[in-house]
Amino acid sequence: MEGLRKVPGEVYPNPVRIVSVGPTVDQLLSNPSNSEWNQYSIEFCGGTHLPKTKPIQLFVVLDEEAVAKGVRRITAITGVQAANSLAKARQVEDAIRSFGTPGNNSTIADLLKRLEEEIPAWKKSELRDQIGALQNKQRQSAKTDLASLQKLAATYAEQTIQELKASP
Numbered sequence: 001m002e003g004l005r006k007v008p009g010e011v012y013p014n015p016v017r018i019v020s021v022g023p024t025v026d027q028l029l030s031n032p033s034n035s036e037w038n039q040y041s042i043e044f045c046g047g048t049h050l051p052k053t054k055p056i057q058l059f060v061v062l063d064e065e066a067v068a069k070g071v072r073r074i075t076a077i078t079g080v081q082a083a084n085s086l087a088k089a090r091q092v093e094d095a096i097r098s099f100g101t102p103g104n105n106s107t108i109a110d111l112l113k114r115l116e117e118e119i120p121a122w123k124k125s126e127l128r129d130q131i132g133a134l135q136n137k138q139r140q141s142a143k144t145d146l147a148s149l150q151k152l153a154a155t156y157a158e159q160t161i162q163e164l165k166a167s168p
Contacts, residue, residue, distance in 0.1 A: 001018075001028055001029075001032040001033075001037065001042070002032065002033055002034055002035055002036075002037040002038055003037035003038040003039070003040055003042045004018070004037075004042050004043070004044070005041075005042065005043045005044070005071065006043070006044045007044075007067050007068050007071055007073075008068055010044075010067075012044050012045075016044045016045070017044070017045045018042065018043070018044060018045070019041075019042070019043050019044075019045045020040060020041070020042045020043075021040060021041040021042075022037075022039070022040030022041065022042070023036075023037065023040060023042075028042065055079075056078040056079065057078065057079050057082070057083075058078060058079060058082035058083055058086070059076060059077075059078050059082060060076060060077050060078070060082040060085045060086065060120045061074050061075070061076045061120060061121050061122070062075045062076060062077060062085070062118055062119075062120065062121055063075040063121055064121060077118065081118070084118070085118045085119060085120055086120065086123075088114075088117050088118065088119055089119045089120055089123040089124075089127070091114075092111065092114045092115065092117075092119065092127055093123075093127060093130075095110075095111060095114065096111060096127065096130045096131060096134065099111070099134055100134075108131060108134060108135055108138070111127075111131050111134075112131060115127060115128060115131075
């Protein structure tokens, strides 16, 4: 069938569903070699399908990736699993917000590990940026602390030299 796209290496069920953005599948089947079909998105689809979207309730995209030239794939969850994903994202955000406060012993590594959980892709990116800001703040604080220690050490060394010079 002209214009039909399939992802190399992908395994499709038999029979396979065809999804067309443009002509109907009946139109495609009635004239499969029509070169006009090349201008439309016509693809094999091995995914899950519902007669209505209402049962989905929430829809959360966890990941998107390139699987072939011009072909992207999303991984998504729905319903209760999607609600749990949003709750996990809020928990990580709360942990970032309370980072470094008394009683919070979490580390940057702990926060990064929590990003490996099922968290919406858009939120994961945002949380990664927030953790990066925390890392920068820690680095800056460490530099400031080091500079203070170096200054203190230099002052102590100078005092010690002066005391040694003054002693008989």
